[in-house]
Amino acid sequence: MIDDKEIKDTKIDDEDVINHQWTTKLRRKAVGELPPQKLLPDSQPAYVSSWIYVFGVLTLSALGVVAISGGILAFFGPSWWQQSPEGHFINSLHLWSVELFFFFMVVHLWGKFFMAAWRGKRALTWITGAVAFLVSIGAAFTGYLSQQNFDSQWISTQGKDAMNSIGIGAFFNLMNFGQMFMWHILLLPLLVVIIVGVHILGVRVKGVVPPIGTFEDKQDYAKPWSGKVRPYDIIKEGVIALIVVSLLSVTLSVVFSSPNKAPLTIQRWAKADPVDFVTTAATELAGTSFSGSYGPPYNNGTGALQSIGPISLQKIAGVRIPINSAQDFVLQPLSTIPNNPTLKDALITYESATPSLQNTWNSSFAKADTKLAVIGNSISVPKGNYGPIPILMKNLLTMANTGGLDSDLENSHQFYGTDYTKPLLFMADGSYMATLAQQDHLTGDQWGMMNETDKWPGQPWLWLYTMWYQIPPMSTSSNADALVMSIMVLLTLGFASIPFIPGVRSIPEKIGLYKLIWRDFYKDQNASK
Amino acid sequence: MLGVNVFSLIVGALINLSGPGSYIKWGFIQMSVANLILILLMLVVLALAMVIPFPHRPGGKK
Numbered sequence: 085m086i087d088d089k090e091i092k093d094t095k096i097d098d099e100d101v102i103n104h105q106w107t108t109k110l111r112r113k114a115v116g117e118l119p120p121q122k123l124l125p126d127s128q129p130a131y132v133s134s135w136i137y138v139f140g141v142l143t144l145s146a147l148g149v150v151a152i153s154g155g156i157l158a159f160f161g162p163s164w165w166q167q168s169p170e171g172h173f174i175n176s177l178h179l180w181s182v183e184l185f186f187f188f189m190v191v192h193l194w195g196k197f198f199m200a201a202w203r204g205k206r207a208l209t210w211i212t213g214a215v216a217f218l219v220s221i222g223a224a225f226t227g228y229l230s231q232q233n234f235d236s237q238w239i240s241t242q243g244k245d246a247m248n249s250i251g252i253g254a255f256f257n258l259m260n261f262g263q264m265f266m267w268h269i270l271l272l273p274l275l276v277v278i279i280v281g282v283h284i285l286g287v288r289v290k291g292v293v294p295p296i297g298t299f300e301d302k303q304d305y306a307k308p309w310s311g312k313v314r315p316y317d318i319i320k321e322g323v324i325a326l327i328v329v330s331l332l333s334v335t336l337s338v339v340f341s342s343p344n345k346a347p348l349t350i351q352r353w354a355k356a357d358p359v360d361f362v363t364t365a366a367t368e369l370a371g372t373s374f375s376g377s378y379g380p381p382y383n384n385g386t387g388a389l390q391s392i393g394p395i396s397l398q399k400i401a402g403v404r405i406p407i408n409s410a411q412d413f414v415l416q417p418l419s420t421i422p423n424n425p426t427l428k429d430a431l432i433t434y435e436s437a438t439p440s441l442q443n444t445w446n447s448s449f450a451k452a453d454t455k456l457a458v459i460g461n462s463i464s465v466p467k468g469n470y471g472p473i474p475i476l477m478k479n480l481l482t483m484a485n486t487g488g489l490d491s492d493l494e495n496s497h498q499f500y501g502t503d504y505t506k507p508l509l510f511m512a513d514g515s516y517m518a519t520l521a522q523q524d525h526l527t528g529d530q531w532g533m534m535n536e537t538d539k540w541p542g543q544p545w546l547w548l549y550t551m552w553y554q555i556p557p558m559s560t561s562s563n564a565d566a567l568v569m570s571i572m573v574l575l576t577l578g579f580a581s582i583p584f585i586p587g588v589r590s591i592p593e594k595i596g597l598y599k600l601i602w603r604d605f606y607k608d609q610n611a612s613k
Numbered sequence: 614m615l616g617v618n619v620f621s622l623i624v625g626a627l628i629n630l631s632g633p634g635s636y637i638k639w640g641f642i643q644m645s646v647a648n649l650i651l652i653l654l655m656l657v658v659l660a661l662a663m664v665i666p667f668p669h670r671p672g673g674k675k
Contacts, residue, residue, distance in 0.1 A: 134667050135662040136659075139662070187658075191655055340627075340628055343631075523633075525643070530643055534645070537634075538630055538632055539631075539645075539646075540634075541650070544651050544652050551642075600664070601663055604667070
């Protein structure tokens, strides 16, 4: 028998335990900070009275359209958006909603800067907004890499140097489509959604910052607004914004579509410019190509090794994606060709020769490359001491012309393949790919990272990053990528820290555009006096 | 099949942006006209957002 006293004691004990549970504490904290009337308000301060305020919800709506169109693309897969008109249309929808997302976010950001929206203990809201902007740039960049067109190929081969220069090239390998695609559809969107979520909760908890000059005591800006309010239907506003952004995205997609310049293949390169292909392949065999002498993460060369002062993060990260240009781009693919005794003998001769003899052959062939001619699959060079190199080059050219080299380098002898590091490095070593990029204004000295092929808008939000490459000492430095990345890291920290930087945080008050934004409030305030 | 064909026609670009783009060069600055239009549009939209009167005037209750 349990008596009443025992039940009462047990109840008291339970209550005590419940009060100290993590779950109870978290629920009380969450409900205390975010009561339903804050999460879904039906009124808001009367000073929230300017069109500038709608760009936050427009940005969120654009993010919604990006997520929906991206979800459809993921559902049907890469072949669908490449090969069917419906898929291409959804691809266009995705691209234009991304353009709108950045468009609205930049206007939102400018507006919040001019309002000094970090006042009243709202610095975290500014920081999460700034971080959301920067992570979104990364998410969009991986999207451009995942398009699987010429633009993707080119920016991956150019952007890799920046990643390698700070030692992250192997973990964020722009030429590995599978890796970039996963970053694009899972890791970065997840990060964007989490950061944007924290940003929105920050706005809901702290409220919209009151106009500059409302209070004499700065602490008052952090207190809940006790002045005039007006009705506010947050759900209605969200639905209208989503409809407007959806209609805009569909209209832009129907009117302008999206770019889809065919990707370059080794086969196309070899057919279009066989001399460039053979001379590039010869440098791969000699180990003197850009890739062959690159350095980490591909090999121990020093051709593209960068440092910031005495520190080389690239060197510290080490060789993570081993590339031996002679073996990977020439000898190994040739060894897969069956029933060719002449080639087999040539391979044995080359591989059994001393490094010194290989060097002599390679140097002689390199000197003759200006007189090199290709007719069909035949290579013509002046007489010289080239050893078996002409036979190797002739067979590699034949392999490239049939498409065999593309498939060999793409799949690395596996059935499935999503890593294009090797074929992209090989093609980027030649001059044909750069010529095509030059025609589309994609090269570094043309501010190419911002541009899209043909007449489509690209990524204008990368203007600052691209600009540093045009300015001395970066424009002439062999450490340009490492320097630019360091500058961007510093600027990023500065951008997120604006609320704490004296002078910079006062700029909005000095510019005075806030008077225009809150003119109705100030007018009303003066009338009340 | 008819549906697919009609859809293909609808989704075809009404304004063809294929073909060589135009670029402006101002000192060391280079930019595609498409990107420039986008940036100018942002500035225009920002200016309009600040200038155009908002329908809800301040007031209401305390």
